[in-house]
Amino acid sequence: MNYAHLHLLFNHFPIIGTIVGLGLFLVSFLGKNQDLRRGSYIVFAAVALMSIPAFLSGYGAQLMVKGPGVSDALIQRHQGAAMLSLWFVLATGALALVGLWQAQRTTYPPRWNVAAVLLFSLLTVALMARTGNTGGDIRHPEVRPGQTLATAQDTVTEGTIGAIFHVFEPTPEKFSEAVTFSKWWWTFMMILHFLGLIMIVGTVGLLDVRIMGFLKQLPTAPLHRFLPWAMAGLGVNIVTGLLAFIGLPENYIYSGVFWLKMLSLLLLGANAAVFYLTDIFAGVESLKAGEDAPMSAKLIAASSLFLWFAVITFGRYIQPLGDTLRPGN
Amino acid sequence: MAVPLIFNTIEQTALSTWLRESTSVFGFYFILLFHTIGMSLVVGASAVVDLRILGIASALPLKPLKRLFTIMWVGLALNVTTGLFLLTAYPTKALTNPDFYIKLSFIALAVITMRKMSIQVFDDASLDEMAMIAKGKAMAAWSLVFWVGAVSAGRLLSETSKYVLYGHLWGS
Numbered sequence: 001m002n003y004a005h006l007h008l009l010f011n012h013f014p015i016i017g018t019i020v021g022l023g024l025f026l027v028s029f030l031g032k033n034q035d036l037r038r039g040s041y042i043v044f045a046a047v048a049l050m051s052i053p054a055f056l057s058g059y060g061a062q063l064m065v066k067g068p069g070v071s072d073a074l075i076q077r078h079q080g081a082a083m084l085s086l087w088f089v090l091a092t093g094a095l096a097l098v099g100l101w102q103a104q105r106t107t108y109p110p111r112w113n114v115a116a117v118l119l120f121s122l123l124t125v126a127l128m129a130r131t132g133n134t135g136g137d138i139r140h141p142e143v144r145p146g147q148t149l150a151t152a153q154d155t156v157t158e159g160t161i162g163a164i165f166h167v168f169e170p171t172p173e174k175f176s177e178a179v180t181f182s183k184w185w186w187t188f189m190m191i192l193h194f195l196g197l198i199m200i201v202g203t204v205g206l207l208d209v210r211i212m213g214f215l216k217q218l219p220t221a222p223l224h225r226f227l228p229w230a231m232a233g234l235g236v237n238i239v240t241g242l243l244a245f246i247g248l249p250e251n252y253i254y255s256g257v258f259w260l261k262m263l264s265l266l267l268l269g270a271n272a273a274v275f276y277l278t279d280i281f282a283g284v285e286s287l288k289a290g291e292d293a294p295m296s297a298k299l300i301a302a303s304s305l306f307l308w309f310a311v312i313t314f315g316r317y318i319q320p321l322g323d324t325l326r327p328g329n
Numbered sequence: 330m331a332v333p334l335i336f337n338t339i340e341q342t343a344l345s346t347w348l349r350e351s352t353s354v355f356g357f358y359f360i361l362l363f364h365t366i367g368m369s370l371v372v373g374a375s376a377v378v379d380l381r382i383l384g385i386a387s388a389l390p391l392k393p394l395k396r397l398f399t400i401m402w403v404g405l406a407l408n409v410t411t412g413l414f415l416l417t418a419y420p421t422k423a424l425t426n427p428d429f430y431i432k433l434s435f436i437a438l439a440v441i442t443m444r445k446m447s448i449q450v451f452d453d454a455s456l457d458e459m460a461m462i463a464k465g466k467a468m469a470a471w472s473l474v475f476w477v478g479a480v481s482a483g484r485l486l487s488e489t490s491k492y493v494l495y496g497h498l499w500g501s
Binding site: 068106183184187190191194195197198201202203205206210215217220221222224225226259288309312313316317320321 | 357358362364365369372374375380386387389394476480488
């Protein structure tokens with residue numbers, strides 16, 4: 001398996017997922033179906049998480065297909081489109097999580113949230129379509145208008161719609177330079193990345209430890225009120241992490257431990273899904289002081305704690321083990 | 330000011346050389362990993378207690394959070410230990426960098442605040458929750474400031490150091 005496989009494995013989720021999410025979301029307006037709306041929000045959050053490996057593996061795939069027969073300009077255009085759609089799919093996912101959190105208390109997500117999710121998911125579908133199209137153009141010359149097979153051109157001619165999109169798309173190189181322009185800015189991002197890590201470990205770790213059966217004097221319901229802080233820390237770390245990757249992709253794509261860190265994060269997503277979307281959460285949602293959690297919840301909590309420490313461990317070794325996957329190594 | 334010769338002596342020891350030069354995954358980065366884990370324990374647990382005192386998750390009973398101080402002390406002990414190893418690996422680099430002393434000062438202030446909160450807020454059984462919060466509020470806010478300062482100064486170390494090793498400036 002290589003990066004191109006990995007990219008093909010992940011890159012369909014954000015495109016199809018946002019369309020499915022938007023479909024469910026729009027249907028939920030008919031008859032005000034809150035279950036359907038909740039479902040669409042969960043899809044948006046899952047798609048946001050899946051878009052991260054889709055984006056990261058694209059950088060690796062780029063290195064593999066570069067060469068004769070493949071247009072650099074087409075790759076650049078796709079990369080710019082991906083860089084733009086990435087932030088919108090993440091914002092949609094973040095807004096969906098805020099909505100899910102608020103709906104816990106009020107049953108409905110607030111109106112501002114529904115409006116924001118509608119706006120961002122519509123924009124994301126459009127941007128994802130553009131990303132998918134420009135990506136397909138790289139390797140599927142049969143869908144390129146006016147092209148003979150295996151023609152590698154240096155410039156891209158945009159249609160009317162493409163030209164509109166292109167105005168908003170960053171130039172990949174300039175984006176990378178903007179992130180690495182100063183070592184102080186870089187250090188500032190890394191400081192934020194550490195503070196985000198501390199927020200996650202402090203809050204999620206405490207809940208995990210309580211569910212596992214330590215610190216049983218603490219009731220779980222109020223502990224859960226720290227969750228937005230963990231999510232804020234996660235948000236900060238996803239943004240700073242992605243910016244660092246965009247700034248110095250070569251530091252990451254050849255590092256085996258970097259991919260293991262990403263795998264651990266996906267497993268954490270799966271772990272959280274099992275926790276919140278099954279009856280397990282209901283069983284530990286409001287444990288009183290001294291009450292024991294069921295074994296299933298303890299296992300989920302232990303996996304969460306283990307995986308977060310795996311994330312830290314793999315992250316710390318990216319620097320010394322940054323070259324393990326470099327060809328010829 | 331001349332760089333003290335003792336730094337050179339430390340750097341020449343077998344332990345210091347091994348920490349720097351070993352390609353084993355249990356070398357320098359292993360110590361650094363536990364330094365990061367220790368940080369997440371001491372600062373993470375402190376942050377949760379501070380935020381609770383400042384009004385987040387206000388339904389959480391305050392008194393049992395006393396046990397989080399054990400986690401904080403364990404994290405601190407881990408970081409003092411790993412920190413001494415890191416210092417053994419690069420004494421000149423750390424001790425000639427003003428930022429290193431800023432970091433230590435922030436840690437000292439944070440730990441003093443932590444201890445003060447432990448004794449004055451959590452060990453005083455006569456206080457009810459309201460009184461604990463009233464007494465701990467300023468300490469909680471300062472604790473957050475000091476820890477953010479310590480973490481920031483720590484991350485800035487590599488960007489601000491003048492020497493790599495004794496007699497070796499960066500880039501020379």
